[in-house]
Amino acid sequence: MALSKSQLLEAYRRMRTIREFEENIHRENTTGEIPGFLHLYCGQEANAVAVCMHLEDTDYIASNHRGHGHCLAKGADVEGMMLELYGKADGLCKGRGGSMHIADVSRGILGANGIVGAGAPLAAGAALTAKTLGTGGVAVSFQGDGASNEGYVFEAINMAVMWQLPVIFYFENNGYGEFTGHDHVVGSKDIAGRAAGFGLPAVKIDGTDFFEIHEASGEAVQRARAGKGPTVIEAVAVRFYGHYEGDPQAYRSKEELADVRQNRDCLKILRQKLIAGKKASARELDAIDREAVDLINACRETAKSAAYPEASTLTDNTYVSY
Ligand SMILES: Cc1ncc(C[n+]2csc(CCOP(=O)(O)OP(=O)(O)O)c2C)c(N)n1
Ligand SMILES: [Mg+2]
Numbered sequence: 001m002a003l004s005k006s007q008l009l010e011a012y013r014r015m016r017t018i019r020e021f022e023e024n025i026h027r028e029n030t031t032g033e034i035p036g037f038l039h040l041y042c043g044q045e046a047n048a049v050a051v052c053m054h055l056e057d058t059d060y061i062a063s064n065h066r067g068h069g070h071c072l073a074k075g076a077d078v079e080g081m082m083l084e085l086y087g088k089a090d091g092l093c094k095g096r097g098g099s100m101h102i103a104d105v106s107r108g109i110l111g112a113n114g115i116v117g118a119g120a121p122l123a124a125g126a127a128l129t130a131k132t133l134g135t136g137g138v139a140v141s142f143q144g145d146g147a148s149n150e151g152y153v154f155e156a157i158n159m160a161v162m163w164q165l166p167v168i169f170y171f172e173n174n175g176y177g178e179f180t181g182h183d184h185v186v187g188s189k190d191i192a193g194r195a196a197g198f199g200l201p202a203v204k205i206d207g208t209d210f211f212e213i214h215e216a217s218g219e220a221v222q223r224a225r226a227g228k229g230p231t232v233i234e235a236v237a238v239r240f241y242g243h244y245e246g247d248p249q250a251y252r253s254k255e256e257l258a259d260v261r262q263n264r265d266c267l268k269i270l271r272q273k274l275i276a277g278k279k280a281s282a283r284e285l286d287a288i289d290r291e292a293v294d295l296i297n298a299c300r301e302t303a304k305s306a307a308y309p310e311a312s313t314l315t316d317n318t319y320v321s322y
Contacts, residue, residue: 001218008279011053011210013288015045015267017078018069020296025068025085029245033304035087036098041069043240046266047172048073050213051140054221060108060126060139062119065100066172067112070142075107082299088306094317095309108137116177117150119143120169124156127167127224138166138224140217146177148191148234157198157232166224168217169195169232172207174239179251192234200230207235208266211273238264 003011022042029038041048044066052061052073063070072081076092084091085099092104103111110126113119123141130137147153148171160167171191175182188194196202201223205216213235220231238260242249249257274280309316 001215003214005279007053008274009284009288011049011214012267012270012274012280012285013292014049014073015210015270016288016292017295018045018048018072019267020292021068021072021078021081021299024296024300026241026245028300034085034099036100037065038085038099038245039066039243040239040241040245041066043238043260043265044172044174044207045069045073046210046213046270047170047207047235047237048142050210051142051168051170051217053214054218055108055138055140057107058135059137060110060123060130062110062122062126062139062141063112064116064119064143064147065112065114066144067102067142068099071102071104071109071112074109076102076104076109078295079299079302080104082296082303083306086303086306087308088303089309089313090306096317117143117147117153120147120150120153120156123167123169124160124165127160127165127230128163130166131163136225138168138221140168140170140221142170142172144177145171145173145175145182145186145191146180147171148173148186148194149177154198157195157200157230160230161199164227164229166227167230168220168224169230170217171195171232171234172237173234174207174237176239176243176251178243179247181251192232195232195234198232200232202232202234204234204236207237208264208269210266210270237266240265 022040048069061074080092084093084102087095089095100112100114103109110122119141123139126139192202192204203216205212216233
């Protein structure tokens with residue numbers, strides 16, 4: 001699928017913005033100003049960005065606990081995201097959601113989600129709505145290799161096949177579920193191969209290669225929009241940081257951590273490919289890098305100085321009332 005120069009630069013900008021957002025959160029977390037658990041997406045940015053480039057606001061995504069990148073790639077406001085992580089009143093969910101429950105339904109973001117694998121049935125449900133109403137919309141669930149072992153993920157895939165739902169189950173296999181290597185817990189060690197048994201196209205791709213992700217997810221979205229049903233994609237990706245912020249990663253060697261940064265950094269790989277293919281110059285990309293740094297610095301300062309919700313509003317926007 002051919003991409004114009006402006007689309008490529010926009011993809012790089014989004015990936016770079018997510019990276020900067022995450023690196024900032026990593027540094028700032030030590031100040032104690034960000035409440036709750038944080039699971040960083042650093043290293044996996046190509047996945048969220050390349051997939052979401054195929055989606056409109058009227059399409060849906062369901063994310064997981066490692067959700068900052070998915071939400072930003074789907075168009076969540078960057079400042080609103082930062083404010084939300086700091087628990088501030090002007091955050092995207094008025095400070096009630098925080099890192100693990102960020103949502104913006106106006107952009108089709110059904111939310112980050114702390115229940116591993118729960119995005120798959122949510123996305124199947126959104127796809128059923130789209131099919132029933134004939135909106136032409138599609139839904140994507142982003143989940144990890146760990147989620148591939150959850151029973152309700154199997155149920156969602158099976159139902160999507162039976163009802164030919166316009167949904168993509170996108171597994172980011174970053175090699176670990178919490179502190180356990182996926183080889184120790186995924187029976188067949190092959191998420192796509194196992195999923196194919198449900199009777200749908202299931203492909204395994206390199207989750208560090210923006211172009212491969214863009215191609216595979218583009219085909220899946222096209223198929224879904226054309227009424228040809230669901231797809232599973234397993235993207236082999238890398239996680240730069242620990243499972244959560246504060247995880248000392250005693251189960252990973254220094255060599256592995258150095259290797260993923262050095263040789264499997266999706267942002268570095270995209271940058272090299274853009275320059276080698278004469279799609280962009282180093283100067284153009286450097287300028288985008290600087291803009292991302294400025295944007296995130298500004299968002300951080302705004303978030304730090306913003307007001308918390310008033311105590312009297314504690315239960316507002318928290319419970320549904322009928
Ligand atoms: C249903 C459920 N089981 C267990 C947990 C605890 N838990 C939180 S994250 C996680 C690992 C998820 O691994 P994976 O799906 O590979 O995602 P990753 O963290 O690697 O992005 C587990 C077991 C949970 N939150 N929900
Ligand atoms: Mg994982």
